[in-house]
Amino acid sequence: MGIQDAIAELQAVLGEALTRSKSELEQHGRSESHFPLTPPDAVVYPRSTQDVAELVRICARHSCPVIGFGAGTSLEAQTQAVQGGVAVNFRDMRRILQINAADMDVTVQPGVTREELNEELRATGLFFPVDPGANASLGGMASTRASGTTAVRYGTMRDNVLALEVVTASGEVIRTGSRARKSSAGYDLTHLFVGAEGTLGLITELTLRLHGQPEAVSSAVCAFDTVPDAVNAVIDAVQIGLPVARIELMDTDSVIAVNAYSNSDLPLKPHLLLEFHGSESAVAEQAETFGELARDHGGLGFDWATRAEDRKALWAMRHNAYYAILQLRPGARAIVTDICVPISALADAIDETRADLAQSGLTGPILGHVGDGNFHAILLIDESDGDEVRRAQEASHRMVQRAFRLGGTCTGEHGIGIGKLGYMEEEHGHTAWTMMGNIKQALDPDNIMNPGKLVPPRN
Amino acid sequence: MGIQDAIAELQAVLGEALTRSKSELEQHGRSESHFPLTPPDAVVYPRSTQDVAELVRICARHSCPVIGFGAGTSLEAQTQAVQGGVAVNFRDMRRILQINAADMDVTVQPGVTREELNEELRATGLFFPVDPGANASLGGMASTRASGTTAVRYGTMRDNVLALEVVTASGEVIRTGSRARKSSAGYDLTHLFVGAEGTLGLITELTLRLHGQPEAVSSAVCAFDTVPDAVNAVIDAVQIGLPVARIELMDTDSVIAVNAYSNSDLPLKPHLLLEFHGSESAVAEQAETFGELARDHGGLGFDWATRAEDRKALWAMRHNAYYAILQLRPGARAIVTDICVPISALADAIDETRADLAQSGLTGPILGHVGDGNFHAILLIDESDGDEVRRAQEASHRMVQRAFRLGGTCTGEHGIGIGKLGYMEEEHGHTAWTMMGNIKQALDPDNIMNPGKLVPPRN
Structure with missing residues (x-):
């Protein structure tokens, strides 16, 4: 064999x-x-x-x-x-190979995690912004085209990978891209491997774009009476081009969960969690502008976290929200949904989802990178309860259909893996998905790189 | 036949x-x-x-x-x-199909030019920033992965194409991407077609990202005693993260050319042309910060263009610089070079190029999108003078070798076409270039889409 x-x-x-x-x-x-x-x-x-x-x-x-x-x-x-x-x-491939402070880039091995990288960068005045919550490896983050809380300001892995070293399916070593900030030299192989989930080759080195540590950072939480109020404040902020660094939604169920898990005492209402980056004056101006938008939508005042340790606690609370939500029902597992829609459709997408979950009798707190139009309902399931599992799967399916109907995607940032494979043809259409299969066939003719994922099954 | x-x-x-x-x-x-x-x-x-x-x-x-x-x-x-x-x-495919102001995107047919689009957008408060100078078609700009003067702030076509409709080599119609701001759903076909120069299919619709028209705009020209002084001021600005909207270099020969062509009277020294976008206060702060950097490098004071018509004249002068340079020697044609290097190598790249051109006895004014590390020497040639043509080709070749040695690319924004095809293997390596050929073979097995370009010749 x-x-x-x-x-x-x-x-x-x-x-x-x-x-x-x-x-x-x-x-x-x-x-x-x-x-x-x-x-x-x-x-x-x-x-x-x-x-x-x-x-x-x-x-x-x-x-x-x-x-x-x-x-x-x-x-x-x-x-x-x-x-x-x-x-x-x-x-064991976990070295930071070269920090080019002058060019604001870094070359790392794929096993380095984002927290390890930022720890190493601390003294340079630079940082790597992409933050999916988990302390993921950078190779994995590139392979799933990860993003997270800061994408609204700094972009996703797509925007922050400059160049790659890749071992191809035949075991050859190639380099894609360069440290130059732009190039028009042929097919964009770098961005073909970013998001390919290891189906075309293995990333063995990444050159990443770095950003200057902001001179000033301030974070805030702001409660709203309703989820649509909070979402409409976000939409206004995006539309006037306010450069928020983070703008995250937690609905009331999520707040209940994080209060219990992180020992916090947020009011039991939907919240936005925000962060502003810039000069002292720019941060102050941004915060003031957002304050006005929030008030227009019934925002109930800010709770500021200007001290570094308070900010850390705030974002740790957000990052732990998934585990906090799992603890709402000890022993439960979760179906984590991940749709992304154009921002103008976000309020509808969240509204319809909340109504659907209520009608389906499911517990599904909602968290969202709402500045990107991306949100997650964490559908709690008792795996021994076949009926609940089925209802959760059906609700998840309806969320994806809702995203498609509203011009969006079945996955904003978690990728396809096994969970979303069944939506690829519907999202891309038969011809485009077949094209992905043809690319896979061309680059991995023996189908050894993470087979069974991402592309149509081979006949 | x-x-x-x-x-x-x-x-x-x-x-x-x-x-x-x-x-x-x-x-x-x-x-x-x-x-x-x-x-x-x-x-x-x-x-x-x-x-x-x-x-x-x-x-x-x-x-x-x-x-x-x-x-x-x-x-x-x-x-x-x-x-x-x-x-x-x-x-005749020149319609603007849908402006989504709320989502800050627009869907257009490929024949629409960037100026037509911005004319149509004027009343919306939005604009499309990518500006290669020429009034190019948006389909063409996507196909060559164009950029230009504003890429330092707003990115290239790569960063501003959200979704495409493409006719494949077999005459099928596919859609890639969506209007959602991000997605992790499979291979990034959108960015495979962007920069493919029509070798994989024909773009028949583009959905583009728009940006808010800045509240305030100010432009300036600043003379320096030497090119390295100007370049070092740019490097400092990039490294402190100053969000300049445009930062362009013209060397003294370019200034002579544009003075004659545009009837301007810039001092006969190297110049930076700058533009700042933002709120009134942000623009003022940025300009002041850059002023300090410029003075550190011997900048000889700003000439401001705050009135819209003066700004228009300034950037028209820059955009016409190629034609102005051609007029330095009526009847001449040009070999237009286009290298891009990491910003830390930019001063060396320009210095060495200027010395090389002087030694080669060539007229080659230098223009650069220096904030990206990208610059052009416009090598004037009399096509009937075989010796001059050869010397220009050799100097162009040495520029590309210089870019490779400094970690850069043979083309920052003009693409491959015929002129750079001979550098593809050296830039990407044999295996990666072969991989591009395999992708082409998979998507266009009969080699009918712009054959003879971009990928290795078929055997």
Whole structure:
């Protein structure tokens, strides 16, 4: 059998950097979300690009699936080994290779996490802004085209990856892009690999765009009487071009959850969490402008967090909201939805979703990167309650249909993995999805790179 | 012969929307730059996406090359019919289909030019910022991944195309992306077509990101004693994150040319041309900050253009600089170079280039979008002087080698066309360029979409 032959050969080359221990296989077959365990046949821990190239060449010879693995924080089971094979864990490729302060870029190995990078950057006056909440690996964040709370100001991984080193499906090493800020030199391979979820190759180095640490930062929470009031304040802010650095929605159920989990005492109303970055005067001006917009929509006054530790606590509360929501019902798992619509449709999308969840008898607190038109309902399920699971799946399905109807996408930032594969054809149309399959076929003819994901099944 | 059969069939379907008049063929085989005439066999003027789909299906059946054509302002002969075939001129697909002011986006047909779009947007408070100088078509700008004077603030076409409608090489119609601001749903087909120079399909609709018209705008010119002084002021501005909207370099030779052409009287020294966008107070703060930086590098004081007509005159002067430089030597043509390097290498790149041109005895005024690390030397040539042409080609070649050595690209914004095809393998490496060829093969197996461009020749 191909996989076993590959593993035997890999073991000879990699020695202790390959494991088949049951606990490690299970760890790599598990998901943060609600998907069933799907372990790989082996896990390898390469230490260099050359290790990766060699292991891919071995796997290619034996048609053995190869699945990249970063911090394991993806939410749609992107890393699960649905056809078995070898998980490539980048834990030991975790070096920051070069900080170019003058050019505001950095080159890292894929296993570096965003928090590790920012820790290392602290003294440089620069930072890497993309913040999906979880302390994800940068290779994983590129592969899922991650974004998060700061995308409204700094963009997503798409906007912040300048160049890549990639090991192709045949085990060759290529470089895409350069450290120049722009180029018109041919097909944009960099942005073909960003978001490809490891189906076209494995990212072994990333050159990322950095940003200057803002001179001043201030954060605030603002309660509103209703979710539409809060959303309309956001829409106004986006439309006047207010450069908020973060603008996040938590509905009342989410507030209940984070209050309990983070020991906070926010009023039991929908909230916006905001952050402003800039000069002292710019931050003050932005905050004042937003204050006026908020008041226009019945905003109930700001609670400011100007001290660094208060801001840290505020965003830790937001980042932990997913775990807080899971604790609303101990033992529950979650179906995490992730639709994104044009901002003009956001109030409708959230309104309809809330009404639908209420009617379906589901607990589904809503959190959103609302400045991008992106939000999540965290649908709590008791996996032993088949009826509840079915109702949650149906509500999730209706959310996606709602996004499509409103001109949006089935995933703003979590990606496709297993959970959204069934929507690819509907979102892109048969011809465009087939085109993705043709690209995959051209770049990975033996279908070894994370097979079973993202593109139409091979005949 | 395939091409003639295709044309006969196209004529039956398109009637007067197809022409073989010699003047029109020559107009479509000409380049703004120094490339020899290469006319197509016919020119067609489709009126709809369905026209485009039908004509591509006809051409596909007869293996007849199909070359998209917008305003004909590309500089590397992207639209020249190097293997004959049919030029598809989008002159009659020139409608602005939908302005979504609330979402700050617009959907247009590919023949709309950037000036037409901004004229139409004037009353909305929004504008489309990408400004390559020429009044290019938006379809062409997407296809070459154009940028220009405002990219330092608003990004390039890559950053401002949200979604596309494309007619594929088999004459099917697909849509890529959506009006949602972000998505993680599969391969980024939008950004595969942006910059593909019509080699993968024809863009028949574009959804573009718009930006709010700034509350206040001010422009300035600032003279410096030397080019390195000017460049170092730019580098400082970029490194402190000053959000200049435009920051352009003209060296002394360029100033001589624009003074003569635009009847201006700038001092005969290197200049930076700047523009600031924002609130009244932000613009004032930015201008003051830049003033300090300029003084640090010997800047000789600002000449402000705060009135709209003065700003218009200033940027018209900059936009006409290419024609002004051509007039330095009436009858001359130009080899227009276009390298882009990391900003920390910009002073070296320009310095070495100036020394090289002086030593080569060439006239080559330098203009640059220096905030992006991108600049052009306009190498004037008398086409009948073989020695001068050779020296200019060699100097252009050395500029590209210099860009590669400094971590940059052979083209910041003009694209590949014919002029840079010979550098693709060196810039990307054999494997990555082959990968581009494999993508082309997968999406255009019969090689009818702008054949002979961008990817390795088929065997």
